[in-house]
Structure formats: structure tokens, C-alpha cells
Amino acid sequence: MSDLVIEATGLRKEFRTRRGVRVAVDNLDLRVPAGGVHGFLGPNGSGKTTTIRMLLGLARPTKGTMALLGEPVPRRLPAVIGRVGAVVESPKFGPSFTGRQNLTLLADAIGVPTDRVEWSLQQVGLMDRRNDRYKAYSLGMKQRLAIAATLLKKPELLILDEPTNGLDPAGIREIRDTIRRLGETGTTVLLSSHILAEVQQVCASATIIGNGHLLATGKVDDMLGHGSAYRVVVDSPGLAGRVLTAAGYTVTGHSGALKVECSHPEEVNRILGEAGIWASELSPVRPDLETVFLELTAGDTLGGPR
């Protein structure tokens, strides 16, 4: 059996609009391995929500095949949905009930033991605020309660569609820490986002889409590359620059240090050492995901207001 928790192949979704057919998702392959947090990254309108809605049986694909936890969906969705949690839209909670009461009602409704309520609240760091009314929660706490609600059934796969949308930096950090913790404790999380830094900080692997197309997929580290340039900090940058240039390296200034194009930093270190120059720092200069993304989409915008 495949160890992919999500496997979609050749996925396509067309919407009929008054202005004709709009292709929201086009021949998309999405493969999410078991364990950890997988980023699903793309600018606004690139097809993330539509893809997630298809996976969850909320929209019908025009073409393509999909499987969740090894089961073909939508055909086997009823068999598998109990093992999948999702926050796609804000769930409705009773504003005058506490977080704990809201989850207890939900646990009763879906038939899971009520001791899961405290466990779920713990997972999202809401134990100390469990007896506060929902309407007194911050947006970040409301979003964490939504995640806690999906945890009641202890899902193997959790799908979160832009969970930090509309949150302030503190709220974003709360959700980010929650997601990271969940990924570390064995749940596979698909995290859709248009915020590159969010994905870079939390996800080990990611799929990047643009205009409904697959642009890149794999380990985030591989996408960022392993660095063909190094930042070198020395006491005498002028001399170090001349020594390295004489040795055939391309050297430029980089944030108060030297940037040396090379793939063998130990050679650079040796050459400097032989010239009596000791580097206090030698570190790879890596592009961030934003640079990678902009190169892939050649000018699409990301991270802007919705």
C-alpha cells in the first residue's frame, strides 16, 4: 500500500461562469507523504481551496483521481472521513458557551468520548482558557478551538485551509506553534497558505501551485537548494576579498560580510587560513521560499491582502 496520505493525479476543476468556463485547477498532481506538515502554497486564487474542497467531497472534480489514506475518494469517502479532520470554513460555535462546553456538545453529537475534549484543548494550548466564553476568545483562540474540534476524532490527517487568515502576528504564531506540535506528534497536516514564511517555518515538505498548475513539490530544504554561495565574516574583509578573488572566486559584499560563490566552503576556509585570516562565520546563503516562488511564477504576487 502507498504511504501517501493524499494522492491526487491529473486533477482538474472547471467552473461554468457567465463569462465562460474558468479552469480553477488544471492537471494537478498532489502527493502528501505520511507524517509532518506539508505546505500547500500558492497565491490568492491559485486553486488551493478548490483542491481541498474536491479532496473532501465538497466539490466534484471535472477530471482526475484522488485517494485519502489509501482509499479512493469520493467513492470511499464515507469509510475514510472519520480519520480525516478539516478546517475549511469557520465552524459555528455557540458564542455564550465556553470553549469546553462547545467541544463537549460536539463530542456528544459525533459520538466520541468526552474525555477527548480536554485532550483536544490541550493539543491546541487552550486548557487555561477552556472555561471562558467563546465570544471572549481572540481570533487566534477561535481558530485554535476550530482545530481542537477537528481533533476530537483523533484524525490521522488534518487539512487546514489558510488557518492564519485574518490573524495578527501573535495569533499567527499561536496557530503556527499548534500546527508544528501536531505535526511532531504523528498527525499528518496539509497546511494551505499564501504566506511563504509560514510554510518555510513549519513545513518539511511542500507543493507550490500557481494558476491551478503544479509548480514544484518536494522537501522544502531541497526547494531552497543547498547553497552555492557562502557568507563569510572576517575581521579584514578587504584583504579576504582580494585573497579569494586571486584564488579564482567570485566575491561580493553581503550584509556587512563577504558573499563567496562556491560549492566547497572548506576550500575557502583553507585559503583564508593560509593567508592568516580566520573566518568567524561561514554559512550558506540560501534563497528563501519567496525567492524560489517568484522565480517559479515569474512575477505572480504572493502574501498580499486577500
Ligand SMILES: Nc1ncnc2c1ncn2[C@@H]1O[C@H](COP(=O)(O)OP(=O)(O)OP(=O)(O)O)[C@@H](O)[C@H]1O
Ligand atoms: N464556485 C466558483 N465559481 C466560479 N469560479 C470559482 C468558484 N470557486 C472558485 N472559483 C475560481 O477558481 C479560482 C481558484 O479559487 P480558489 O478559491 O480555489 O483559490 P485559492 O488558492 O484557495 O485562493 P485564496 O488564497 O484566495 O483562498 C479562482 O479564480 C476563483 O475565482
